[in-house]
Amino acid sequence: MSQKIVIDPITRLEGHGKIDIFLNDQGDVEKAYFQVPELRGFEKFAEGRPAEDMPQITPRICGVCPMAHHMASTRALDDLYKVDPPASAKKIREMVYSAFMIEDHALHFYFLGGPDFVVGPTAPKAERNILGVLGKVGLEVGKKVIGMRKELRELIVLAAGKVIHPVFGLPGGVAKPLKKEDQEKFIEGADNAVEFAEFSLQVFNDIVLKNKEYVKAIVSDTYTHKTYYMGLVDKNNKVNFYSGDIRMVDPNGKEFAKFAPRDYLEHVAEHVEPWSYIKFPFLKKVGWKGFIEGADSGIFAVAPLARLNAADGLATPKAREACDQYFKTLGGRPVHHTLANHWARLIELLYAAERMQELANDPDIIDPQPRTIPVNIPQEGIGVVEAPRGTLFHHYKTDNRGVIKKANLIVATQNNAARIAMSVDKAAKGLIKKGKVNDGLLNMVEMAFRAYDPCHGCGTHSLPGQMPLILRIYDNHGVMKHEIRRE
Amino acid sequence: MWVETRFLEETWFLRPKLLRRYGQTRLAAGYYGTGIMKTLLLGLGNDLITDDGAGIVAVQELREELKGLVDVDIEESSMSGMALLELFLDYDRAIILDAVHTNRHPPGSILEWSPEDLDRIISPSPHYAGLPEMLAVASELQLNFPEEIKIFGLEVVDPYTIGEGLSEVVREAIPALKQKVIEQLEKWRNEVA
Known part of the structure; x- marks a missing residue:
């Protein structure tokens, strides 16, 4: 069973952001994602x-x-x-x-x-x-x-x-x-x-x-x-x-x-x-x-x-x-x-x-x-x-x-x-080991993100111009298992 | 009620009546001396994202309706957190109008907060550093900041869709939101009087 740690929202970030971290059976990071829930059009x-x-x-x-x-x-x-x-x-x-x-x-x-x-x-x-x-x-x-x-x-x-x-x-x-x-x-x-x-x-x-x-x-x-x-x-x-x-x-x-x-x-x-x-x-x-x-x-x-x-x-x-x-x-x-x-x-x-x-x-x-x-x-x-x-x-x-x-x-x-996504993933993998997760480590994962001063307010432009909120849950192979959509 | 207040600046001849209405001390201090009590009326939101613009629409209308008031400055901003700090400097009072989406109140409801109602502990917020943090900084640095801040949030239907214009129920609630502002301005005036 993989575990999931969510840092949401990322503190002190401009706009809204979300990081999902998936741990494998050993408690090491399988994969960390940064998400942009904002859709503007x-x-x-x-x-x-x-x-x-x-x-x-x-x-x-x-x-x-x-x-x-x-x-x-x-x-x-x-x-x-x-x-x-x-x-x-x-x-x-x-x-x-x-x-x-x-x-x-x-x-x-x-x-x-x-x-x-x-x-x-x-x-x-x-x-x-x-x-x-x-x-x-x-x-x-x-x-x-x-x-x-x-x-x-x-x-x-x-x-x-x-x-x-x-x-x-x-x-x-x-x-x-x-x-x-x-x-x-x-x-x-x-x-x-x-x-x-x-x-x-x-x-x-x-x-x-x-x-x-x-x-x-x-x-x-x-x-x-x-x-x-x-x-x-x-x-x-x-x-x-x-x-x-x-x-x-x-x-x-x-x-x-x-x-x-x-x-x-x-x-x-x-x-x-x-x-x-x-x-x-x-x-x-x-x-x-x-x-x-x-x-x-x-x-x-x-x-x-x-x-x-x-x-x-x-x-x-x-x-x-x-x-x-x-x-x-x-x-x-x-x-x-x-x-x-x-x-x-x-x-x-x-x-x-x-x-x-x-x-x-x-x-x-x-x-x-x-x-x-x-x-x-x-x-x-x-x-x-x-x-x-x-x-x-x-x-x-x-x-x-x-x-x-x-x-x-x-x-x-x-x-x-793309580089932000890699940075978050690498920091998570480098810092979180054997299930040991604490506030300081999570902050150090977020630091990888904040250095870019990212702003997602205008980062996405796709249609249909509505901002749905979607929660996706992935298993430890990165396969999406569930999707919850807020219409 | 606002009709009376907006004449404060424009019509000198009405002043004796207004002095009776609002009290000699307040007006003497506010308009003839140097101790004018300045109020910031700030609309927050984005008027390109439908209902998110509710606060902006309200202050834009109030800008017309309160024209001539020398003690109220009207601003609008789509920024948040610390980026707003400079706007509040050198005001005695502030009113903030914003669209809120709590999903706990019927759309069109007007919610009221004072800074004391908000968590002064710095907390993770989508706006990274919200009003409580800004107030904490202002207090720490002993900035000339409003002593009283009133926040009116209008519960909206859809603050996510791109487009101009408000949902009908939100549009219909704008007069009530504006009335809250007028009443608050009155209340402050009477307190001083």
Whole structure:
């Protein structure tokens, strides 16, 4: 008889998630699954609507990363109308996007991922929470985090409208120019953000890197997978969140492919599993070989760890230095340790702050005409950005009036889904032995999951657009024995 | 009742009457001094997922109906947990409207909670860090946070299907939900008075 342990819902996770762990007769893990019970169907919902509405509709898909959807959608409209926005518009967009990346990464490090490392993986459950983090880093730091996020959100509002409903991206540019006085506020906010990011890296250094046990956990085999990595890069192959080409590196860190976003379908396909609603993207040219790692398996990863692996470094000085230290400490590129995502996230936080600083100081940013009016007939548009949680694709096909005929969205967590599934399974197998299961071990299984900062709010898009709740029970051969469906 | 309250800002000439109605102290403190008691009215949910948008629909309507009230700010959000924290800063009171799906009450029922009713111990929640955790953080950091928070949950039929618009029974309950908000605002005003 196999036993079943369910961690449901996964604590501190964005959206809803579920992990099922099956034990065999010996009490060892037969298989662990992560499940996405949420089904949304936004792609169908989009059909028949004007493409121009998409930058307003898609941020409402999920409350977690509205700005990433707004930006991917806006870039898809640029491509749809074949219009090149003026330099100033691109800079305003990237500056605002950088502010969003900073506040989102800060939220994850301190509030969601922080309890794992800042408080400690084996600390009692009652302490592994935000209050535990505050206890460890001090109340002043807590106030600093909240103050920083508030300042960034206010800046985003100045340039882009509400944080949850941004309205500034239009095909060909942005809705309004940036005022001189607002530019000054962005400069000040960016300066504060750089300081905040450096401080956060120092916190990580002091609390995590100086603790041998934590470092041992990061580099342990339990949390390691050798996969391909994906990320957007600029023309110098440096990380870029807002635009560029998609670069893939193989498990040895060698460039495997580099392509324009509009060619993504030549490189990425999606695999369907009977036990999950999520479609698992994989590298078409390598193929789907199951949930296995290595160069022969098409599974790839996105998000901070993957972005640093997929690029040749970062374009800003302080972040570049932090990135060099990261690779040096973790044994060179690529880094395959899932938990290193937390460190990589903070390095990206610093990069985003420095990039925001560069752009805020750019004289172009207050150009009074930040838009090129589109004149071409729409047909097909693809927009790709790096969301905090990884590469995000928006792909629309329209009629010649710009009404959506077909929409395809591949969201970050979906791109990471196969590797997340492997991480959960491997951590469960590595940590749970002979039926010995306790709270600390279960947390360490969940840590494998949380490092990706997964969000399932918009991870699934299948029809029929209804979210049934289904409980499936598998025997110790992975065969589904029962299904309970809530209509 | 709301007709009276919405004139607070717009019609100076009504103030003597309102002073009698709400009490001199409250209005003097609230509208002529610096000690204005600010209330956040927050609608939570996603208006693209049918009934999940009930709280959003209610605050959107109230935004029109309470237009002109200087002491109430109306916000809507599809976020949850700690991501909402900044919204509450510097308010004295807050009202939260949300769709709930307990399956224990007939659809259209309005449920009321105060933070004391919610578990202040951090618990695993689908929203990873809910209101109790947020309040605990605010208290720990001594943030300027609402001293009073009232939560009104509207039991809904279907918060899962993609689409715009509410179920009929939920739609019909929106006026009652709005009335709860009006009554709560009144109650707070009278308490101070």
